Amino acid sequence: MKRRTLIQWAAGSSALATVSALPSLAQAAEAPKDIRLDYAYYNPSSLVIRRFGWLEEEFKKDGIGVNWVLSAGSNRALEYLNGNSIDIGSSAGLAAVLSKANGNPIRTPYIFSRPEWTALLVPKNSPIQTLADLKGKKIAATKGTDPYLFLLRALHTVGLKRSDIEHVSLQHADGKAALEQGRVDAWAGLDPLMAASELGAGSRLLYRNVAFNTYGFLNVREDFLQRHPNEVRRVLAVYERARQWIQGNTRAAAQILSEEAKVSLEVALLQLKVRTDFTQPQPGTQHIQALQAASPILLDEALVRPGTNVQKVITDLVDTQFAQSVIRRG
Structure with missing residues (x-):
C-alpha cells in the first residue's frame, strides 16, 4: 500500500508540475499584441524604418501593432526599457553597460551603427x-x-x-x-x-x-527576448533591410534624417557620410573588447556600485549569437 501510494503521489506531482509549466510555455508561444520600440535621431536606421512603415508592413498580417516612442538620448531609451515602456530601444554601448550594471534587464543582439557621434x-x-x-x-x-x-x-x-x-x-x-x-x-x-x-x-x-565613441546598441528587454524571439528576429531583419538601404541610398537617408531632426541636409550628410559606419551589425569580440577598454571609467567615477563585476555585465549584455541568422553579408 505504501509503495502504491508513493507511486500515485509521484504521478500526481508530475502531472501538477506539467500543468504548472503550461502557462509559461503558452506564454512563450503567444505572439505579442504589439511591439513597442524607439526611434532616435542618433539611430538613422530607426528613422528609415519608421518613415517607410516597414515594421507595420511586416507585422500587419499577424495583427501585431507597432508603437513608436522618440528617444532624445541613450538615457531616455534606457529609462523606457527599464520602466517597461518599450521593448526595444537604441543607445550607446557604454551607456547600456552602465544601465545594465545598475539593474536594467536588457540584452543587445544587434549593432545599428559604429558612429563618431560625440566630441x-x-x-x-x-x-x-x-x-x-x-x-x-x-x-x-x-x-x-x-x-x-x-x-x-x-x-x-x-x-x-x-x-x-x-x-x-x-x-x-x-x-x-x-x-x-x-x-x-x-x-x-x-x-x-x-x-x-x-x-x-x-x-x-x-x-x-x-x-x-562606443557603438550603437539595439537593446531588447530580456523578458521580451525570451518570450518573443521570433518577433525580435523579424525586427532585426527589418533593421538589416534599413542598413542595406542606407548604404545604397545615403543621400536619401540623409534627407529623411534632415526632415525628422529638423537639421539641414548638409548637417545630415556630415553625420551619415563622414561619421557613421554601417558595416558591422553583428555583435562580436570587437564590441566586447571596446566596452572592456571603456569600462574602468564606470568604477573610477563611482557610476556603479563598488565591486561590480563590469566584465561580467558586458558579457551578459552582448549577445553574439542571436542575430547571426538574419544579418545579410556584404
Missing part, C-alpha cells in the same frame, strides 16, 4: 585650446549617455576627474543651446546636434577620439 565642443571664439584648460569650467553633458562618458574619459587622459569641472546636466538639445548662448564653456555633443552646432554656429571641436 567635446567649445564656442568658436573660446580661449580654451586643450583638455587641460577645462579645469574649473562649466561643461554640459547628458548623464547616462555616451557624450557624458566620453567627457569623463577625455578628462582622465589629462589627469582630470568629474570633480575638477562643473558638470551641467542638460539633455542634448539644451546643451547645444547653452553652448551657443555662452552659458557653458564646453559641451559634450551628440550628432546631428553636434554637426548642426559646428556648421550653424561655428562651434569648434576641441577634442575628438573615435575610440571613445
